[in-house]
Amino acid sequence: MGSHILVVEDHPQNRYLMTYLLESRGYEVEVALDGAEALDALETRIPDLILMDMQLPKVDGYEATRRIKADERFKGIPLVAVTAHSMRGDQDKAMAAGCDVFVTKPINGEELLALVDRLLKR
Structure with missing residues (x-):
């Protein structure tokens, strides 16, 4: 079985694209539509990697990332910020929240698959 990746994305087309790409590479994908769902998902199964949109309803990606990285059980999981906001301050904000890598949309x-493969050492 492939590595388990949690994709946290509220936009249907982006969610579909990431899921399609990752599954085509043999990864097992779980989806959460917002930060609250992501936090709930972690209580059921710990992923090998998290792809986190930063602009999310309910609990945004910054807050979800802070909570994830503050928890001893999850702080070692590579967490990739995936966002349409590409200004320097956006990257700094994501990294300060605890993201390990910053990727911009579209x-x-x-590049996404190469990054995931590298982070999961495949």
Whole structure:
């Protein structure tokens, strides 16, 4: 079985694209539509990697990331910020929240897969 990846994304097209790409590479994908769902999902199964949209309803990606990285059980999980906001301050804000890597939308499929493969040492 492939590595388990949690994709936290509220936009249907982005969610579909990431899921399609990752599953085509043999990864097992779980989806959460907002930060609250992501936090709930972690209580059921701990993923090998998290792809986190930062602009989310309910609990945004910044707050969800802070909560995830503050928990001893989850702080070692690589967490990738995936956002349409690409200003320097946005990257700094994501990294300060605890993100390990920052990726901007629109998503480049090959770059995303290369990054995921590298983070999961495949």
